[in-house]
Amino acid sequence: HKKEMKHLSVIICHLVMFLCVSTIIPFGDGRKFHNNCQKYHKNYKDSCTSTTTIFNILSFGAKANRVSDDSKKLVATWKMACKTPEGVLQVPSSHKFLIKPVTLQGPCVGHVTLQIDGALLAPSKIGSWSKSNLFQWINFKWVHNLTIQGSGTIDGQGSNWWAPVKSKHVLDIKPTALRFYASEDIIVRDITIKNSPQVHLKFDNSRGVKVDNVTILAPENSPNTDGIHLQNTRDVELMHSDIGTGDDCISIQTGCSNVHIHHINCGPGHGISLGGLGKDKSIACVSDILVENSNIQNTLYGARIKTWQGGIGLVKNVTFSNIQVENVHFPIVINQYYCDRSLCQNQTGSIAIKGVIFTKIIGTYSTQPIHLACSSDVPCTDIDLSDIQLKPSRGPLGGSQVQQLLCSNSYGTSTGSLIPSSIKYCLNKGGGGGSVHQVSRSYDEVC
CATH class of the missing domain: 2.160.20.10 (Single-stranded right-handed beta-helix, Pectin lyase-like)
Incomplete structure (x- = not known):
């Protein structure tokens, strides 16, 4: 009788483990990392939960060689994180990803963290941008309850846009690096944003914004490269940040x-x-x-x-x-x-x-x-x-x-x-x- 009970207990234990893993790791692309949560959320302990799931962009086929276009891989990773109650999109350190203009759209199921420890690079050549995508590079639309954080860099590689020479590709429009449209409860912290073709960080028609400990850099002679731009946005706190640009x-x-x-x-x-x-x-x-x-x-x-x-x-x-x-x-x-x-x-x-x-x-x-x-x-x-x-x-x-x-x-x-x-x-x-x-x-x- 005792042996049967022990055997039954092992079966039940394995069944529970299977159900947990199946729930937490959809399609094998995420992994539970509650034990390492502080590594990703630093001093913000309230953002850690037992159901946090991480989706690494490399697991979705991103090449991270600075040449191949990893835009679709970024969007695919975002969609998975967006469908998860506590999803984390991870851009790992020591990797650089070439990203063409993308829109990361909500609303999402729950809180999403974009963990940037590596680098996201915009196309450096103006001819690589289509005329339909000149307004912004990385666009967040209808996103609620999002945290962007990490030790990495968002690099607009905008030097070719700053020259006074007119181009048939540019007209009078230059892209913003990061734009939030109609979004709420947004936190941006710790990351570096640099060399945007124009504005670096824009919040448009949004509310509940917090920017903390970011670094925004562009040369003094770079035109219209505002650091943080607010428009039709309320309930905002911008703090503890270093900003040096051309505007x-x-x-x-x-x-x-x-x-x-x-x-x-x-x-x-x-x-x-x-x-x-x-x-x-x-x-x-x-x-x-x-x-x-x-x-x-x-x-x-x-x-x-x-x-x-x-x-x-x-x-x-x-x-x-x-x-x-x-x-x-x-x-x-x-x-x-x-x-x-x-x-x-x-x-x-x-x-x-x-x-x-x-x-x-x-x-x-x-x-x-x-x-x-x-x-x-x-x-x-x-x-x-x-x-x-x-x-x-x-x-x-x-x-x-x-x-x-x-x-x-x-x-x-x-x-x-x-x-x-x-x-x-x-x-x-x-x-x-x-x-x-x-x-x-x-x-x-x-x-």
Whole structure:
């Protein structure tokens, strides 16, 4: 009797093991790795579960020789991870995969992790891109609950796109490296993104975004290579990251709200910017933006808001706080006459700007400490300059072309320790008149 019971127990044990393996390893392409979960998720212990399953792109036939197109293999691996409650798409270390433009589409069954420890390479030759795929390289669409992480690199190999020579393949469109469209609850952390043909990391019509400890790199002379670009996106936290490109380190466009940016090292580039907003008389609405505890060095601009003439809308409740600047040409900027070409037509009307705080902006500038060029039709109101300490840069060129600060059609208060001392006379007192408040209220309704 005991021998029979023991034999029955062994059979049951084997049956249970078979069922478990069959469930966790679909088609033999995944493997349970709960014991090594921290290796993949680092300090984020809450993302580890007993049912996490990993799908290695090499298991789906990827060559990883930098020549063969592994795009279809990436998509096939994504589809399997997307069908799994806790799927992990693994790009292993010491491997480089050539990936042509792809869309990784959701929604998925559960949480998906894209673990990048190797390198993803974009086609370096412009002729390798079809005209239908010039908007983005790796596109995430309708994806909810996704984490992208790892010690690897996403390399846009964009140097051929930066040359001013026109190509019949390029027209005026250049691809973004990573784009998220209509996605929610996205985490991007630890990876390096570099040398995108244009924008490196874009979030469009999304919400619930967190970017942590990423490195974004492109040469200072690479045009329009913004680091992180937000558009129609809300509930965002960007933190503890190093960004140096040929354009804005962070660009915040229309439709963005509840954005918290902190502990960013920015430079080279064009600083941290809202805009340009309102181009071609379009509607633009941005609110509740906080940028704090960051360093901006060797950039053209520091903390900036830029809008086009003729636009409609409202920028409100924006704070730049505790920003250390070093050798920045224009550390504090509001420009309601933004123009990115040699000549722009003068237009009446402007996007209203109110409730903007610049506080504890400290460091050195090379051209002009403050540049507030606001519209005579719709002046900037409720502007607060407090504890601003900006001195000319030292060195053979520092301070040689220093300009006096500009404060045009700007209303608010200047308080605290102010260097240069002329800042205390920068802002007009009052609210800019009843017509300004009326315009602001009407734009509030539009937004």
